[in-house]
Amino acid sequence: MKFKALVVDIDGTITCANRELHLEAVKKMRTLKVPVVLATGNILCYARTTSRLIGLGGAVIAENGGAVTVRYDLNGIFEGSLEECEKAFSFLSKHFKLTKLDPTYRKTEIALRRDFDLEKARALLETQPFDVELVDTKYAIHVKSIKINKGIGLQKLAGMMGLEAEDFVAIGDSANDVEMFEAAGFGIAVANGDDRIKEVANYVTEASFGDGAVEAIEFLESNGWI
Numbered sequence: 001m002k003f004k005a006l007v008v009d010i011d012g013t014i015t016c017a018n019r020e021l022h023l024e025a026v027k028k029m030r031t032l033k034v035p036v037v038l039a040t041g042n043i044l045c046y047a048r049t050t051s052r053l054i055g056l057g058g059a060v061i062a063e064n065g066g067a068v069t070v071r072y073d074l075n076g077i078f079e080g081s082l083e084e085c086e087k088a089f090s091f092l093s094k095h096f097k098l099t100k101l102d103p104t105y106r107k108t109e110i111a112l113r114r115d116f117d118l119e120k121a122r123a124l125l126e127t128q129p130f131d132v133e134l135v136d137t138k139y140a141i142h143v144k145s146i147k148i149n150k151g152i153g154l155q156k157l158a159g160m161m162g163l164e165a166e167d168f169v170a171i172g173d174s175a176n177d178v179e180m181f182e183a184a185g186f187g188i189a190v191a192n193g194d195d196r197i198k199e200v201a202n203y204v205t206e207a208s209f210g211d212g213a214v215e216a217i218e219f220l221e222s223n224g225w226i
Ligand SMILES: O=C(O)COP(=O)(O)O
Pocket: 009, 010, 011, 012, 039, 040, 041, 042, 137, 138, 139, 140, 141, 174, 176
């Protein structure tokens, strides 16, 4: 097997347990000859800044696939999915006290603080016609369109890079990485990953957080896959 690029989640994958950037994972990514795309539930400017400061090329998938850019000097492409999420948010707000995260900058979905009953909210949403779902990343609960995810974002960005999604190895830690693992040619979950991502992973590292990302890259190198 030979892969042409990596797509790497941010929170829980190249961070430490306290959410600081994991410097060994950064150093490891800097040594790679293949392109490294960051894919995150975070807002676009966060993803672009992280890519820039790591020393990557600026190709990012943000807002769980709702926003992508292929280079720093190109504007983001945003999906028109916020309105549907706002409708679901208004409905849920009648039942729970909800706090939006980064609402000024988030253009295609809504991220919420994890301080309400997720299962109850899911059950309530099922009674409604909205094409949205609630995804828990362990860092936030995202109200997102069912038509958008990191996997579809990867297909779009891969095309912009002249690649296929299957040319990528994906590294991640949680439920919002599942479709990205399915779209990519190979998926590696870090040990702190949740059950959903470990189920679809081709390989699970022994180490957690950024140490797991380093292990994942060393595993690929030792097999000659990148
Ligand atoms: O935005 C989140 O909730 C988590 O971010 P991540 O996709 O980089 O792990």
